[in-house]
Amino acid sequence: MEYKEYKYGIEVTRPLHINTVKKVERKDEYPIDTIVEGLLFIVGDEGLKIEQCAAVMDVTLKGMEEVFSRLMFKYQKEEYAFELVNYGGNYKFLSKSYIHPFASKLFQTTKTNALSQSALETLAIVAYRQPITRVEIEELRGVGCDMMLRKLQARNLIQEMGRSDAPGKPFLYGVTEEFMDSFKLISLDELPELPDFSSDENENLFE
Amino acid sequence: MSFRVQIDQFVGPLDLMLHLIREQQMSIFDFDIDVLTDQYLAYINEMEDLQLEIESEYLVELATLIEYKSKKLLPKEETILDGEYEADPKERLIQRLLEYQQYKEITEQLSDFYHQRNLQMAKPISMEVDHWIKKDDSTLPIDGNAYDLVKAMYKVLRRMKLSKPIETKFTQKEISVDDRILQLKARLKDLDETFTFETLLEDCNENLHLAIVTFLAVLDLSRLQILTFFVDSNETIWFKRG
Secondary structure, eight states: OEEEEEETTEEEEEEOOHHHHHHTTOGGGSOHHHHHHHHHHHHGGGOBOHHHHHHHHTOOHHHHHHHHHHHHHHHHSTTOSEEEEEETTEEEEEEOGGGHHHHHHHTTOOOOOOOOHHHHHHHHHHHHHOSEEHHHHHHHHTSOOHHHHHHHHHTTSEEEEEEOSSTTOOEEEEEOHHHHHHTTOSSGGGSOOOOOOSSOSSSOTTO | OOOOOOGGGOSSHHHHHHHHHHHTTOBTTBOOHHHHHHHHHHHHHHHHHTTOOOOHHHHHHHHHHHHHHHHHHSOOOOOOOOSOOOOOHHHHHHHHHHHHHHHHHHHHHHHHHHHHHHTOOOOOOOHHHHHHHHHHHHHSSOOSOHHHHHHHHHHHHHHHHHHSOSSOOOOOOOOOHHHHHHHHHHHHTTSOSEEEHHHHGGGGTTOHHHHHHHHHHHHHHHHTTSEEEEEOTTOOEEEEEO
């Protein structure tokens, strides 16, 4: 079977696979992994959550979790340029990091978005101690943080999480989903453990 | 002593202190507060010589350091410790430095995560689908804000006033907002999917008080998301069951 179409005025003959076209009518004939892959491709950086996907595919959360872990495993292989990641419960495709040097060559740039030392310190404190007020952060850092908190809020890395009961009802801050993504975290439990400096009193830490 | 200052090296006074302690090869648990204060002061002076703006936080900590130092010079009263024990200021400083150091250290790891993540890129959502999402949003009647609602309410009240006969009997029937909410909830079942504010006012019989109570009730219902509202270009208030 073939059909004809005109492309730039030239007649082209293409084979027509009626069988494959017919299949579209029944979604369950397609492997669920492949459909989910397609959905992930479409949603791009918005990402997909297990709950959303399970509802669409009409499978259990557990089942969907399995699909996602199979896909994650599959894309870890070197032959794929993308990998499937889960940051903050949001699954999405990312290009692998070893592509980056070539991309920056392609676009002739070496720029990456940097966060200043102060920004990182402030973020670290918020992430480990959330919900936390501005005053508490300042106490820990010994530096005023008002502007910094606003900047981080503008970059959508932290958010207000209600108010504290302390006098003046100050805002409490916590990290956002964007933060989880920016720091490659599935959940806050994944944060590295804070180093313990207080246990070994005899050790000279600076040697 | 030669002493090189790097301008952007420190992100705060605690950072500077940690650096000085390290430079003097002192332990964080047992440093000499005199040496630290002198070094700290030297650094601040150097910054001044270079005409750098010194942030007030550095001066606050300097004042604290000097206070510790001067307290040490005063003769101590030998008292038996009972009850209230005032924490040694140095202990407190050590505690702060230790805690700060924890976060400073972890920052390096986080920075590493951040850097790694920056090397990986995602594609935005497909344009066609993005369009669907937006279209979906516009069907929800959440257009307009509370001020639109007040404006529209004003129009309703004015119309009511105009339609009122000049001679009228006035009986005031007081009903609370809560009771009115119950009444409205009961009526909602019999109403269409979308309806105007006027429809809700039908049983008000030109009673201004009741109209206002209705309005307040409606505000509460939309707060509870039992109703959603939108105001069209003719400033008619439309409701939809939420």
